[in-house]
Amino acid sequence: MxxxxxxxxxxxxxxxIEGKITEKEMKTVLAIFRKKIKKNEKLIIYQEVVSIGGVEFNAMIEKWKFFLAFGLSHFSRIAVVTHKKWIHKLVDLEGKLFKSIEMRGFSKEEKDQAIEFLS
Incomplete structure (x- = not known):
């Protein structure tokens, strides 16, 4: 969800994010991304991960269609807040791979710092 x-x-x-991600939910988020891109606004993302219970196949298709159409150049900063350490490591790795995007992982206790990082 x-x-x-x-x-x-x-x-x-x-x-x-908590539990399984559906195609409908993915389309909702990506529509918001598209709206900001059409206004020439950079994407500043706050993602709070409680749990990941999978992703519907069609949701992944929607995500890949979005990235094929728009790429990564519209993303400015991404903060991921979670208690899952493996996600922190993944965010750190992505931050090194995609140098044009400022990306950081934060613990649940660091939510205020995540918001400050995005502002």
Whole structure:
């Protein structure tokens, strides 16, 4: 499930992931991304990961169609807040691979620092 949340930053797209991600939820988030891109706005992402219970195949197809159409150049900063250490390592690796995007992982206790990082 992807749930849109408010973190108090009007420019940020913020959402919480818990359980399985559906195609409908993925399309909702990607529609928000597209809307900002059409306005020439950079994407600032706050992602709070409670748990990952899988992703529907069609949701992954939607995600890949988005990246094929738009690439990564529209992303500015990404903060991932989670208690899962393996996700922190993955975010750190992605940050090294995609140098044009500022990416950092934060623990649940560091949520305020994540929001500050995005502002």
């Amino acid at each position: 992807i749930e849109m949340i408010n973190i108090g930053l009007p420019d940020a797209i913020a959402y919480r």
